[in-house]
Amino acid sequence: MPVEKTERDVTTLVGQISGGEIRLPEIQRGYVWKPTQVARLVESLYRGYPTGSLLFWQTTETPQTREAATGTPQATAAVLPLYLLDGQQRLTSLHRVLTDHPDAQVVFNVETEAFQNQSATTAKDPRWIKVHEVLRPGAKQFPLIQRLHEAVPALDPDVVGERIGQLAAVRSRRFHMEILTDFPYEEVAQIFVRVNSGGQRLRTTDLSLATLSARWPGILGKLEDEADYWARRDYPDLDVTFLTRALTGAVLGRGLNAWSHGKLVAASDEALEQGWRTVQRGLRHLVPLLRENLGVDHSGLIPSHVALLPLIVFLGERPDEPLGADTTNAVLYWFLVATIRARYSGSTDTRLGQDIPATREPEPIKRLLANLGALDTRVEVTANDLQGRNYGSPYFFLSYLVARRANATDWWYGTSISANAEGSQKLEYHHIHPQSTLRNHPNGYGKGEINEMANLAFISARANRKISNRSPKLYFPELDPADLAAHFVPLQEELRDASAYREFLVARRTLLAETMTALLDRFRPSWVAPLGGSADPLAGRSLEFQLYRGQAQTDGSLVVTARTGTDEWSAALGLADLESALRAAESGLDSDVDIAGEIVPVRVDHEDVEILMGPFLVSGSMAEWKQTLDRERADALPWSKYPVIDPRPWRGERVRFPVANVD
Structure with a gap:
């Protein structure tokens, strides 16, 4: 059965949609792309990136069709139409952009070459122009270039002209087409299902594992055996997925990305074997260091397991000689600083692409610390760093470590606290000042204050x-006062009343910060400067979510409150919209949400999801986002308590903020 191959440009394809020469068969799904995805498609065409091929069916039959979501009715074609099997989202999106559809108001920044959907902010900024202005029929470039130069004199008109010309060229970008002819409808339906099935994208780790399995028979068994080895030693998070990532990092010298599987295919047998030896040897050196020297008795305590990868490569590839005390301490020091600074909370592949090669340089740990900006200054933890931090913060991990080192015991059994305890001795975090006495207190304690890590202690379930x-x-x-002191609880009796809760927080933050700094100093290598201080970029900043729901359990509005020093920003977004965007992200698709009337992109950065919220770029894994929303559902307040919000666009700089830190 013949398959015709050809090419057509964007302008021709859009015209064929309007003229009814390209139609959608009944089996097609509806249009689902979000404005952010439309903007990314236009950007890909502008930059000359591959945008995939299109699949059509041509037949003398007259199959049932559905209307394309273009906003305008299609004409009746005078020729035999083509039925679109694969590419509906892309072609419909381009039709919308070129015809100025209200839901496809894509804008272009001539200074940064960025694309996004129109917003209140971009509408007021002359550097942003509507893509439709450039792509519409009969558009003239010179008046637009002149207008931009007059509005923003600092822009080089020659550069602007080049970029406007490059954008205008999107109209002539060509798509590769395959046209099936003489296929019966039943067979075309089967082809359509095969082409469009899946929906759920393969994660980069899944794709790498599939590639490794085909490239190196027997590797899955090796990974499963290794994962079982560590699970039996209280490190179950070193599972097949983690080990796949570690092996890929050792072989390729960087993190995972969409092109990793191609490089794995090209890797030699020797490189794969050596990579696997590196992973096994590195773990057998690293885990005892974490367990015995630092007190990490369970892998579930570690906020980011990605931080283990550079150390696995370093320890797995180093010569077989004694590991000096200074190097041992330096390894743990880097791990602690990388953890509390959330080194891998976003742009994971980029960071690993810096850190794994650093382990292969002459002074590897110095290079790793230099990448952190912690080589020439002593890292300290201040009370201000701990303000607003909750159990999702990496500082909470440090609070467990310092309690262990202080020989803290459970307040019922008297046993040393341990993440491996089971049954009624299982470790929990306990609100020292109970939530019930703080929530409705006349002093008006907020949710973030109540759940601060400075109000949490590690005790058994029975003691709780x-x-x-x-x-x-x-x-x-x-x-016993000694039992309180081992948990760094202030002993002043006046701080035990709820009316003095804020003073209690200040006092305990100070105690915790001092002992956390002492822990860092304990492992700080001699060649790191003892003076100075490296400030935490999130110090004094906090982000709080609060869900409000009505009687119907499916509705809800999530109020977001960000604080940066003396400035406070609040906005609201629909819970259903956010969850829809996260589902799209789980399938590897960029999306967007409406926050206080402004379209905000939801982007996928490998296996992290990033959302702009006021002064923060909030990022985290899908599991962390789901955990955060599950917590908000449990803590939801009724609509009757919904606050008055005065939303405003955020115009200042943005700082990356891990979603695990959200109160």
Whole structure:
């Protein structure tokens, strides 16, 4: 059966849609792309990136069709139409852009060459122009270039002209087409299902594992055996997915990306074997260091397992000779600093592409610390760094480590705290000042204050139930002061009343910060400067979510409150819209959400999801986003308490903020 191959440009294809010469068969799904995805398509055409081929069916039959979501009715074609099997989202999006559809108001920044959907901010900025202005029929470039130069004199008119010309060339970009002819409808339906099935994208780790399995028979068994080895030693997070990532990092010298599988195919047998030896040897050196020297008795304590990858490569490839005390300490120091600074909270592949090669340089740990900006200044933890931090913060991990080093014990069994405890001795985090006495207190304590890590202590499940919601002024007298001090709980009696809760937080933050800095100093190598101080970029910044729901459990509005020093920003977004965007992200698709009337992109950065929220670029894995929203559902407030919000666009700089840190 013949398959015709040809090419047509964007202008021709869009015209054929309007003229009814390209139609959608009934089996096609509806149009689902978000404005952000449309902007990314236009950007890809502008930059000359591959945008995939199109698949059509031509037949003398007259199949049932559905209307394209172009906003205008299609004409009746005078020729035999083509039925679009694959490419509906792309062609419909381009039709919308070229015909100025209200939901495809894509704009272009002539200074940065960025694309996005029109917003209140871009509408007021003369550097942003509507793509339709350039792509519409009869558009003249010179008046537009002159207008841009007059509005922004700092822009070089020659550069602007080149970029406008490059954008105008999108109209003539050509798509490769395959046209099936003489195929019966039943067979075309099968082809359509095969081409469009899946929906759920393969994660980069899944794709790499599939490539490795085909390239190196027997590797899956090796990975499963290794994962089982570590699971039996309380490190279950070193699973097949993690080990695949570690092996890929050792072989390729960087993190995973969409092109990793191609490079794995090209890797030699020797490189794969050596990479696997590196992973196994590195883990057998690293895990005992974490467990015995640092007190990490369970892998579930580690906020980001990605931070282990450079150390696995370093320890797995180093010569077989004694590891000096200074190097041992330096390894753990880097791990602690990389953890509290959330080194891999976003742009993971880029960061690993810096850090894994650094482990192969003459002074590897120095290079790693230089990448962190922590080589020439002593890293300190201040009380201000801990303000607003909750159990999702990497500082919470440090609070466990310092309690372990202080020989903290459970407040019921008297046993040393351990993440491996089970049953009624299983470790929990306990609100020292109970939530119930703080929520409705006249002092108006907020959700973020109540859940601060400075109000949390590690005790057993039974001790937690025993204390229940009693005030510290009632249950502290039952405890030995030494047991409180080992958890860095201030002993002043006046801080035990809920009315002095904020003073309690200040006092405990100070105690925790001092001992966390002492922990860092314990492992800080001698060649790192003892003076100075490296500021945490999130110090004094916080982000809080609060969900409000009505009687219907499917509705809800999520109020987002960001604080940066003295400035506060609030906005709201629909819970259903956010969850829809996250589902799209889980399938590898960029999307967007409406935050206070402004379209905000939701982007996928490998396996992290990033959303702009006021002063922050909030990022995290899909699991972290889901965990955060599950927590908000559990803590939802009724509509009757919905606050008055005065949203405003954020015009300042943005800082990356891990979603795990959200209160």
